[in-house]
Amino acid sequence: MPPRFPRFAALLAILLVGTLPCAHAVEYTQVNTTASKISFTYNQFGSRAYGTFGKFDATLDFDTQNPEAAHAKLTIDLASIDAGASDANSELQKPAWFNTADYPVATFESTGVEALGDHRYLITGNLTLRGMTRELQVKVLLKPEKAIGIFDGDIVVKRRDFNIGEGEWADKVVSNDISIRFRIVAPEQ
Template sequence: MPELSSAFSGEWRIDPTHSRIGFSTRHAMVTKVRGAFNDIEGIIHADVDNPVNSKVSVKIKVASIDTRNAQRDEHLRTNDFFDAPNYPEITFESTRIDQVEEDSYIVNGNLTIRGITKEIGIPIQFTGIERDPSGQLRAGFEGSRRIDRQQFGVKWNTALDSGGLLVSDKITLEFEISAVKVES
């Protein structure tokens, strides 16, 4: 984790009201569709003295998907895409966190979508630490990672007259995280 004082060590909870875990993908090969999940929770355990002990755990409620289009959101919850009734959560559990530069990390771990788990590395930038007006210590993180949705069983698509596909298989995951330190 960031090269900070030992005050950074400890448990941090992702603040869902000030965080965004989202995605973007090409639609009809000409534009991007963006969305996010509104129901997220997560814990970051930071150990500045022994970074190998640092870890991240995130749970996302699939039913909370929001692309600003109710009809599309309902379709994304079906078996064509996320199959929310049978796979209500997307999870990520870190296995290793590597520092690549000052304030830049690769968070390696297991991403599970539709019951399929794949190991991925997510580049994350530490954006700062600050005490908010209510006295809570906050840390910020941002990053993104492109994945192939087909590898997670998200396969629905429709061919276009041009020969392309309606929805790209490449999805960019987007992370804007505000975490609050759990004071003991």
Template structure:
């Protein structure tokens, strides 16, 4: 009987310790941006206005976190209507054919206090490739308004657009092959 009690207690504590917590993005305090170089002399920034993101993790330092991000490509804006129409066209995002781009993490590695390498699969323009981003866990606080836990992250890195057949007819001298990615996310613990 004592062995059964120990086994049950161990199973309970193991289940409680490994319980996954889901965190959802607070879009009012988050953003997803990119930067491309134009004519090799000027940077142009873009932002996506419609996206969703979730994190699941069982550890308070998020060292086992799994990220899922989905972005509506038609929501892209560079603050220039003519350019936005062009990058939404078949020359780039081809939003009618590829309405979403996604990132699903496949692993996370701690590199220093609150800093990680986040690996995953990025699907852009119908092409899926493995990528790795830098992830800064900015901390967790109790939101004074909602009284719930909020966690902050910043994701940075670069991708090559040629890896995704993104803008293949546009020379690198016009739009850089290397595209910088930066996302800031505030996530609330799901209730």
């Protein structure tokens, strides 16, 4: 008859290994907008330009054990744009650009999440800007740190898809490709 201790050790190992995935499950349901950031880059007259959006709200429901059920929504106050100069910020509020009088916010709302492995996800969602909605896919990297998760991602948005920069700006003065980068910080729940 084999000794009892190896059976006990094997049973204990199975129980411990069986509980490990639950020990690593993390939920993120709040966003720290103060620590988060949304920035963009584009080309104007052949030079690279950089800007940020200072005000935005975000909701998040993300469980690392069930990422396919995740949901996120981001609402950006377009008047909070900082394109590096006050005259540029004023120009971007006008009807040829964001038309913030009629469309004060841009929203992105997820419709699906696919886990790609190694803390990488593909988020599909709808971007609504200037009253137009387009489906986009965004690759996101989750960087778990001490009691927080940092969701880093970037996407290229075609400004002409949303009629941004109409009239005299419709030519190649400003690039059609606008690279948007975000860093969303969320505490573990």
